[in-house]
Amino acid sequence: xxxxTQSPGTLSLSPGERAALSCRASQSVTSSYxxxxxxxxxxxxxxxxxxxxxxxxxxxxxxxxxxxGRDFTLTISRLEPEDFAVYxxxxxxxxxxxxxxxxxxxxx
Amino acid sequence: QVxxxxxxxxxxxxxxxxxxxxxxxxYTFSSYGISWVRQAPGQGLEWMGWISAYNDNTxxxxxxxxxxxxxxxxxxxxxxxxxxxxxxxxxxxxxxxRGGKLGSSYYMDVWGKGTTVTVSS
Numbered sequence: 001x002x003x004x005t006q007s008p009g010t011l012s013l014s015p016g017e018r019a020a021l022s023c024r025a026s027q028s029v030t031s032s033y034x035x036x037x038x039x040x041x042x043x044x045x046x047x048x049x050x051x052x053x054x055x056x057x058x059x060x061x062x063x064x065x066x067x068x069g070r071d072f073t074l075t076i077s078r079l080e081p082e083d084f085a086v087y088x089x090x091x092x093x094x095x096x097x098x099x100x101x102x103x104x105x106x107x108x
Numbered sequence: 109q110v111x112x113x114x115x116x117x118x119x120x121x122x123x124x125x126x127x128x129x130x131x132x133x134x135y136t137f138s139s140y141g142i143s144w145v146r147q148a149p150g151q152g153l154e155w156m157g158w159i160s161a162y163n164d165n166t167x168x169x170x171x172x173x174x175x176x177x178x179x180x181x182x183x184x185x186x187x188x189x190x191x192x193x194x195x196x197x198x199x200x201x202x203x204x205x206r207g208g209k210l211g212s213s214y215y216m217d218v219w220g221k222g223t224t225v226t227v228s229s
Contacts, residue, residue: 035215037153044203044222045145045153050215057217088153092213096169097143097155 002026002091004100012108019076021103023089028069030093036065036074039102040085048087049074081107110134112142112204112220119226120194127190128223130204137161137185143207143216144178144189146200156202158212159187167212194227201225 003026013019023034032052037045047056049065052072062077076083084107089100115129130142144156157168159178166178177190187204201222208214 030213033213033215037216044219045205045216046219047215047217050217090153090215092215095167095212097158097212099153099155101152 001096002029002094002098004089004091004098006087006089006100006103008103009101010104010106012106013079014108015079015081017079019074019079019083019105021074021076021087021089021105023067023072023074023100025070025072025091029072029091032068033091033093034065034067034072035090035092036063037088037090038083038085039088045088076105079105110206110218112206112218114202114204114220114223117224117226119228121229122194122196122227124194124227125190125192126194126225127188128202128204128225130187130189130220132161132185132187132206135206137180138182138209140209141207141212141214142178142180142187143205143212144176145203145205145216147203147222148197148200151200154200156189158207160209160211161187162209165210191225194225196227199225199227 007022034052036049039045053065113131141160143158179188204220205216206218
């Protein structure tokens with residue numbers, strides 16, 4: 001199975017700053033079938049990005065995804081207070097679907 | 109609006125079975141599939157499997173293969189996930205999420221709120 005490793009484990013930043021979250025796959029992700037999800041405490045995950053770089057419906061344009069092959073990045077251009085949460089990457093191109101272990105984005 | 113409504117919390121003894129439901133509304137149920145994802149307390153997300161609401165094809169994760177069954181009822185737009193021979197490490201929040209129609213290679217764009225399953229003697 002494809003193992004996804006996210007870094008850093010925890011990222012401490014202030015509102016207004018730029019965040020870059022990394023996701024590295026153990027092998028190439030088929031057709032860039034890579035998604036990013038945001039999860040807040042007590043809530044279900046929320047789709048942010050699919051196909052490595054396509055924003056899901058209703059997602060603000062401060063969220064962007066990039067990358068291909070084995071290396072992917074989620075960038076939040078200017079952090080808002082509601083952006084502090086846990087972020088997961090997911091590959092859905094090869095069965096079994098796998099998730100990264102998550103990056104916790106916390107307020108500095 | 110598009111939504112998935114899951115059944116309520118369950119408490120089960122080791123060795124028992126649990127069946128979680130996920131009722132879809134706001135879209136054509138048979139045009140998509142449903143994936144099931146679980147999250148143990150304080151842990152990350154784990155994909156359990158997928159079922160097509162179009163043709164009932166399934167794809168199960170190796171870890172739960174043989175213990176899990178996923179089904180759909182198109183007359184009520186409801187998906188079900190049954191997990192048997194429950195163990196303490198099955199304690200988790202179980203989510204259903206909308207996925208692909210013909211294969212599991214699809215992102216999950218709509219999620220249910222989750223069903224807490226607690227396995228304890």
